[in-house]
Amino acid sequence: xxxxxxxxxxxxxxxxxxxxxxxLLGDTVDGNAAWLGRALAELGLRVVHRTxxxxxxxxxxxxxxxxxxxxxxxxxxxxxGPTEDDRTREALAQAAGVALRTDPEIVAALEERYRAxxxxxxxxxxxxxxEVPEGARALANAYGTAPGLALEVGEAxxxxxxxxxxxxxxxxxxxxxxxxxxxxxxxxxxxxxxRVHTTGIPESVLAERVExxxxxxxxxxxxxxxxxxxxxxxxxxxRLTARGARKQAEAALEAVEEALADVVAxxxxxxxxxxxxxxxxxxxRARGLRLATAESCTGGLVGRHITDVPGSSTWxxxxxxxxxxxxxxxxxxxxxxxxxxxxxVSEPVARAMAEGALRTLETDVAVAVTGVAGPxxxxxxxxxxxxxxxxxxxxxxxxxxxxxxxxxxEAVRERAAQAALKAVYDHVAPA
Amino acid sequence: xxxxxxxxxxxxxxxxxxxxxxxLLGDTVDGNAAWLGRALAELGLRVVHRTxxxxxxxxxxxxxxxxxxxxxxxxxxxxxGPTEDDRTREALAQAAGVALRTDPEIVAALEERYRAxxxxxxxxxxxxxxEVPEGARALANAYGTAPGLALEVGEAxxxxxxxxxxxxxxxxxxxxxxxxxxxxxxxxxxxxxxRVHTTGIPESVLAERVExxxxxxxxxxxxxxxxxxxxxxxxxxxRLTARGARKQAEAALEAVEEALADVVAxxxxxxxxxxxxxxxxxxxRARGLRLATAESCTGGLVGRHITDVPGSSTWxxxxxxxxxxxxxxxxxxxxxxxxxxxxxVSEPVARAMAEGALRTLETDVAVAVTGVAGPxxxxxxxxxxxxxxxxxxxxxxxxxxxxxxxxxxEAVRERAAQAALKAVYDHVAPA
Numbered sequence: 001x002x003x004x005x006x007x008x009x010x011x012x013x014x015x016x017x018x019x020x021x022x023x024l025l026g027d028t029v030d031g032n033a034a035w036l037g038r039a040l041a042e043l044g045l046r047v048v049h050r051t052x053x054x055x056x057x058x059x060x061x062x063x064x065x066x067x068x069x070x071x072x073x074x075x076x077x078x079x080x081g082p083t084e085d086d087r088t089r090e091a092l093a094q095a096a097g098v099a100l101r102t103d104p105e106i107v108a109a110l111e112e113r114y115r116a117x118x119x120x121x122x123x124x125x126x127x128x129x130x131e132v133p134e135g136a137r138a139l140a141n142a143y144g145t146a147p148g149l150a151l152e153v154g155e156a157x158x159x160x161x162x163x164x165x166x167x168x169x170x171x172x173x174x175x176x177x178x179x180x181x182x183x184x185x186x187x188x189x190x191x192x193x194x195r196v197h198t199t200g201i202p203e204s205v206l207a208e209r210v211e212x213x214x215x216x217x218x219x220x221x222x223x224x225x226x227x228x229x230x231x232x233x234x235x236x237x238x239r240l241t242a243r244g245a246r247k248q249a250e251a252a253l254e255a256v257e258e259a260l261a262d263v264v265a266x267x268x269x270x271x272x273x274x275x276x277x278x279x280x281x282x283x284x285r286a287r288g289l290r291l292a293t294a295e296s297c298t299g300g301l302v303g304r305h306i307t308d309v310p311g312s313s314t315w316x317x318x319x320x321x322x323x324x325x326x327x328x329x330x331x332x333x334x335x336x337x338x339x340x341x342x343x344x345v346s347e348p349v350a351r352a353m354a355e356g357a358l359r360t361l362e363t364d365v366a367v368a369v370t371g372v373a374g375p376x377x378x379x380x381x382x383x384x385x386x387x388x389x390x391x392x393x394x395x396x397x398x399x400x401x402x403x404x405x406x407x408x409x410e411a412v413r414e415r416a417a418q419a420a421l422k423a424v425y426d427h428v429a430p431a
Numbered sequence: 432x433x434x435x436x437x438x439x440x441x442x443x444x445x446x447x448x449x450x451x452x453x454x455l456l457g458d459t460v461d462g463n464a465a466w467l468g469r470a471l472a473e474l475g476l477r478v479v480h481r482t483x484x485x486x487x488x489x490x491x492x493x494x495x496x497x498x499x500x501x502x503x504x505x506x507x508x509x510x511x512g513p514t515e516d517d518r519t520r521e522a523l524a525q526a527a528g529v530a531l532r533t534d535p536e537i538v539a540a541l542e543e544r545y546r547a548x549x550x551x552x553x554x555x556x557x558x559x560x561x562e563v564p565e566g567a568r569a570l571a572n573a574y575g576t577a578p579g580l581a582l583e584v585g586e587a588x589x590x591x592x593x594x595x596x597x598x599x600x601x602x603x604x605x606x607x608x609x610x611x612x613x614x615x616x617x618x619x620x621x622x623x624x625x626r627v628h629t630t631g632i633p634e635s636v637l638a639e640r641v642e643x644x645x646x647x648x649x650x651x652x653x654x655x656x657x658x659x660x661x662x663x664x665x666x667x668x669x670r671l672t673a674r675g676a677r678k679q680a681e682a683a684l685e686a687v688e689e690a691l692a693d694v695v696a697x698x699x700x701x702x703x704x705x706x707x708x709x710x711x712x713x714x715x716r717a718r719g720l721r722l723a724t725a726e727s728c729t730g731g732l733v734g735r736h737i738t739d740v741p742g743s744s745t746w747x748x749x750x751x752x753x754x755x756x757x758x759x760x761x762x763x764x765x766x767x768x769x770x771x772x773x774x775x776v777s778e779p780v781a782r783a784m785a786e787g788a789l790r791t792l793e794t795d796v797a798v799a800v801t802g803v804a805g806p807x808x809x810x811x812x813x814x815x816x817x818x819x820x821x822x823x824x825x826x827x828x829x830x831x832x833x834x835x836x837x838x839x840x841e842a843v844r845e846r847a848a849q850a851a852l853k854a855v856y857d858h859v860a861p862a
Contacts, residue, residue, distance in 0.1 A: 024478040026468030027661060030461050033483070037457030047455040049490070050483035052464070059480070230458060293731075293752070299738025300724075300731030303752040307730025310806055310840060318758035320751055321724070321734040327749035327792055331762065361758055375741055409741060 012184045014045040015071035017063045019078035019088055020163060021054040032077045032168050039172060043180060044188035044243070045073070055079060060091035068095070068156040073180065078163030080146035082126045088160055089149070093133035096153045106130035106138055106147055113145065143170040150179065157183065192242045192249040194257060197274045198267035199235030199418045206236050209263045217259055224252040233407075233414040237274055238264070269425055276418060277305040277312075280425045284315040284365075289428060292361035293319030293420070294332055294353040294368035296344065297387065301417040302369060317361040322353065332356030345370050345382050347400045350390035354400075358392045365393045365428060369420045371403075373412045387416045391427045399427060443615045445471045446502035447481040448494045450509035450519055451594060455485050463508045463599050470603060474611060475619035475674070476504070486510060491522035499526070499587040504611065509594030511577035513557040519591055520580070524564035527584045537561035537569055537578055544576060574601040581610065588614065623673045623680040625688060628705045629698035630666030630849045637667050640694045648690055655683040664838075664845040668705055669695070700856055707849060708736040708743075711856045715746040715796075720859060723792035724750030724851070725763055725784040725799035727775065728818065732848040733800060748792045753784065763787030776801050776813050778831045781821035785831075789823045796824045796859060800851045802834075804843045818847045822858045830858060 016036055022028040030052065037047050049070055053059040060079065067074045079088030093100045107122075107130040114122045129146045132138055139148030139159075144167040149160040159176055161168045181188065198206065207229055214222055228239040240256055242249035271279035284291055293302045293316075303319045306312050322328040325339050334352040342348045353368035371387025378384035385407070390400040401423070405415040447467055453459040461483065468478050479502055484490040491510065498505045510519030524531045538561040542553045560577045563569055570579030570590075575598040580591040590607055592599045612619065629637065638660055645653055659670040671687055673680035702710035715722055724733050724747075734750045737743050753759040756770050765783040773779050784799035802818025809815035816838070821831040832854070836846040 023465075024468050024481060025472050026465040026470075027659065029465040034454075034457040034460040037455050039457075041456050048485070050455060052481035052483070054479070228458065295731070295734075297738075298735075299743075300726070300734025300750070300752065301738075303726075303731025303754075304729075304735050307728075307732075307752075307754060307804075307844075308841070312730075313754060316754055318752045318754035318762065319731065320762065321731065321738075321749045323734070323738060323744060323747055323749035324792075330791055330793070331749065331751065360761055361755075362761070373738075410739070413738075 008187065008189055010187045011044065011046045011189065012072040012180075012187055013048045013070065014040045015048055015067035015074050016050040017060070017067055017074060017076040018050070018052045018163075019055065019060055019076060020052075021085070023052050023078070024054050032163065032165055035165070035169065036075055036077070036172070039177075040075075040180075042191045042193060043177065044191055045180065045184070055085040055087055057087040057091045057094065060088055061094045064091060064095040064153065064158060068153045068158060071156060072184070073157045073159065074153075075176070076158065076160045077168055080129065080148075080160060080162045082123070082129050082145065084125075086128065089128070089131050089133065092136070092149060092151060092158060092160055095158070096133055096135070096151055098134035098136075100131045100133055102127065102130050103132045103138060104130075106132070109140075110145060139171055139175040141167060141171055142174065143167040148175060150175070189243045190246065190249070192246065192253060194240045194253050195274060196238040196240070196257070196260070196264055197235065197269050197271065197276070197279075198238065198264055199269065199276060199422050201236065201267045203229050203231040203236045206238075206263075206267075210238070210260050213260045213263045214256065217255060221252050221255050224249070225256045227256070233411055234276070234418050235267070269422065275305075275309070276421045276425065278309050280421050280428075281306070281309050281312055281315055283425060283428050283430075287428060287430075289364040290315055290317050291424060292317050292357040292363040292366040294357035294366060295319060295321050295420075296323060296328070296353070296368075296370040297373040298369050298371075298413050298417045298420070299323060301413055302367070302420050305417060305421060317363050319361070320357060328353060328356075332360065343382070345372055345386055345388055347388055347390070347402070350388035351392065351398065351400050354390040354392035354398065358394060363394075365391065365424060367391050367420045367424045369416050371405075371412070371416055373416070374409045385412050387412070387419070389416070389420055389423050391423050393427065397427070399423070439618065439620055441618045442475065442477045442620065443503040443611075443618055444479045444501065445476040446479055446498035446505050448491070448498055448505060448507040449481070449483045449594075450486065450491055450507060451483075452485040452516070454483050454509070463594065463596055466596070466600060467506055467508070467603070470608075471506075471611075473622045473624060474608065475622055476611065476615070486516040486518055488518040488522045488525065491519055492525045495522060495526040495584065495589060499584045499589060502587060503615070504588045504590065505584075506607070507589065507591045508599050511560065511579075511591060511593045513554070513560050513576065515556075517559065520559070520562050520564065523567070523580060523582060523589060523591055526589070527564055527566070527582055529565035529567075531562045531564055533558065533561050534563045534569060535561075537563070540571075541576060570602055570606040572598060572602055573605065574598040579606060581606075620674040621677065621680070623677065623684060625671045625684050626705060627669040627671070627688065627691070627695055628666065628700050628702065628707070628710075629669065629695055630700065630707060630853050632667065632698045634660050634662040634667045637669075637694075637698075641669070641691050644691045644694045645687065648686060652683050652686050655680070656687045658687070664842055665707070665849050666698070698853075700853065706736075706740070707852045707856065709740050711852050711859075712737070712740045712743055712746055714856060714859050714861075718859060718861075720795040721746055721748050722855060723748050723788040723794040723797040725788035725797060726750060726752050726851075727754060727759070727784070727799075727801040728804040729800050729802075729844050729848045729851070730754060732844055733798070733851050736848060736852060748794050750792070751788055759784060759787075763791065774813070776803055776817055776819055778819055778821070778833070781819035782823065782829065782831050785821040785823035785829065789825060794825075796822065796855060798822050798851045798855045800847050802836075802843070802847055804847070805840045816843050818843070818850070820847070820851055820854050822854050824858065828858070830854070 136151035230237040328334040358366035374384035392398040567582035661668040759765040789797035805815035823829040
């Protein structure tokens with residue numbers, strides 16, 4: 001159980017209600033629920049339950065009352081828009097047994113906002129957004145029109161937030177976080193989190209090695225840190241969580257991080273967002289180096305990840321998507337005979353691609369990827385997932401390696417792209 | 432309200448329970464809930480409610496009983512794995528008021544599966560997966576180890592499926608769909624869905640024009656079709672849904688599609704998966720044409736979308752990621768003076784990039800994208816979002832156009848990439 005082993009007995013319980021027909025009908029995936037769950041858990045609350053209902057005031061009211069009976073705080077998202085389908089305000093009022101009244105300050109703010117955008121007047125439908133349950137506090141929305149609402153219902157605090165993710169997150173940070181911190185002062189176990197980003201090692205193998213490495217730790221320290229494995233196509237993130245007073249928590253985290261250092265070292269990269277291209281960019285920028293890419297099976301995915309990083313033009317000159325074999329020759333100077341002799345997916349061709357990119361784009365370092373992404377194109381000698389990676393630098397250094405990636409076309413391409421970024425990252429590591 | 436206006440009075444109600452601490456804690460986004468919601472809605476059931484609970488048998492049992500009281504069928508996902516945290520089997524048994532018993536057939540199947548994978552014997556923990564509530568039917572799992580379970584609880588049918596998405600979807604198709612079709616025979620209003628894929632027009636503008644175009648329709652026909660707008664960064668999908676007997680439903684859909692044909696024509700593309708690159712590939716393949724790409728601000732995103740399509744090597748030779756200006760010159764032959772005179776983000780440079788790619792990669796058609804993705808790099812004359820697109824073909828044809836895309840870096844890049852694909856798609860349209 002990923003339950004918080006060290007939660008205090010008086011840890012406040014949180015519950016969520018997410019509102020919208022589009023959620024029940026599957027038109028929208030409930031990303032808000034995941035974001036809030038994580039934010040509340042890291043704040044130190046225990047998320048105990050979640051309900052999703054459609055745009056039906058009776059169902060919303062029932063869900064609010066139900067969750068309010070089992071939690072100290074209930075967050076409800078959605079249903080605060082200006083249309084007829086937006087029923088959360090009235091449901092909240094009904095759950096609290098109070099009336100809705102129009103708040104003139106909110107009306108004035110809405111009118112001002114529309115005037116500023118060049119509209120002559122506020123569309124009448126938007127007036128609904130100024131309705132506030134008696135006794136509720138409006139939470140100013142700097143990111144949209146609907147204010148959030150906070151209201152006591154029985155022993156519980158109910159907080160209504162817009163469903164638009166950017167607005168929801170903005171109001172959470174502006175209002176909800178400080179509100180909860182003060183309401184539950186003394187009851188929130190501070191959470192300290194460290195993330196270790198890895199790529200190139202499967203979750204199960206990593207978990208086995210990490211657990212073995214942690215066995216040597218003192219029992220109290222090992223018990224103080226929860227280790228979670230968060231895998232996706234790009235790699236596995238290790239999330240280390242410790243609760244309690246900063247000094248002891250950080251000491252425990254430090255001990256755990258040290259204990260697994262050797263295990264993760266070959267696979268680890270450092271970036272605040274867990275973005276390998278960002279980490280690579282930092283290394284290249286710090287050393288004043290420029291990179292070129294030569295891609296075949298990844299078809300532009302490596303370039304895309306690199307250029308996802310703002311400011312990448314500082315350290316990335318560009319690249320070649322040499323998808324057809326002829327393109328490898330005309331764009332990268334890979335001799336036709338080399339491709340004929342060894343095949344496009346081979347060490348000599350990978351190396352020639354990297355050297356070609358280095359030369360043509362006049363950079364300090366270059367990386368090449370050539371492989372069989374699937375579903376077709378595999379042979380017994382080179383099945384789907386076979387990928388050659390090569391790095392070349394202008395001081396004559398270079399490296400090539402063969403990988404076998406599991407999974408479908410998408411998985412092979414993504415894993416190959418990550419491996420290419422990691423290959424350069426390692427090649428330009430500080431001495 | 433997106434509620435099914437034409438649902439029969441006896442339309443069966445469905446409810447979902449999704450189980451897992453990782454869902455409440457936000458480590459996993461509830462994709463299963465969205466997928467099932469859509470599948471059930473298209474089958475003709477009305478999804479009324481959804482609960483998400485942690486790995487706590489009491490909470491799971493309460494959720495099952497609660498949903499069983501309000502729905503005719505309850506689908507529960509998660510908690511069927513082999514670990515201690517997997518509690519759904521026991522919760523299901525408790526909700527039904529029956530005992531759990533070990534099914535020897537399932538044990539045999541599990542042992543066989545492990546032997547086939549080369550293990551000597553079944554790990555004892557996996558025996559839990561052979562436990563079945565008395566009276567439940569096991570649903571064979573061809574995609575993993577845990578069988579699904581189907582059990583009557585009061586008036587409701589409860590179906591437990593694995594939480595692993597691929598397994599959940601597989602068991603739904605293999606067992607749940609036929610089970611529901613037969614159980615609710617006569618009560619399921621068949622749903623007929625058509626999707627119209629568009630790109631290059633904002634949702635609000637499209638909605639305005641579509642609604643205006645549909646005003647001319649006979650009221651009964653207009654009322655028979657529900658029009659839903661599903662926007663994302665790549666464009667807007669129109670989902671047209673009609674319920675009831677095939678002949679009338681299809682006639683209504685046909686009438687609606689015809690009525691909005693002119694409105695969507697400039698923005699529409701046809702692909703079963705709604706993938707513009709796939710649609711483009713079909714057109715190029717049908718005409719025996721090959722494509723090259725020249726990208727600047729999109730950094731490989733166009734090539735990536737193209738090569739996401741299996742078999743794209745038939746019609747895509749490759750491309751250039753000419754991120755730095757020098758790269759535009761060395762890889763595409765764009766004269767330095769042209770870039771100096773007009774700037775990299777200009778019509779002459781876009782055209783030269785397209786012609787350069789055409790020539791170098793020896794293709795029939797080429798597309799180039801050059802723009803300001805942001806957040807930096809904007810000027811008053813060329814603010815963030817300014818993008819020039821150019822298409823060139825080897826018969827001297829060509830086209831260039833200026834776009835202004837809204838949004839952040841990710842939005843500008845994705846919209847520019849889609850616009851590039853659409854530009855070629857339109858250029859090679861059948862005469």
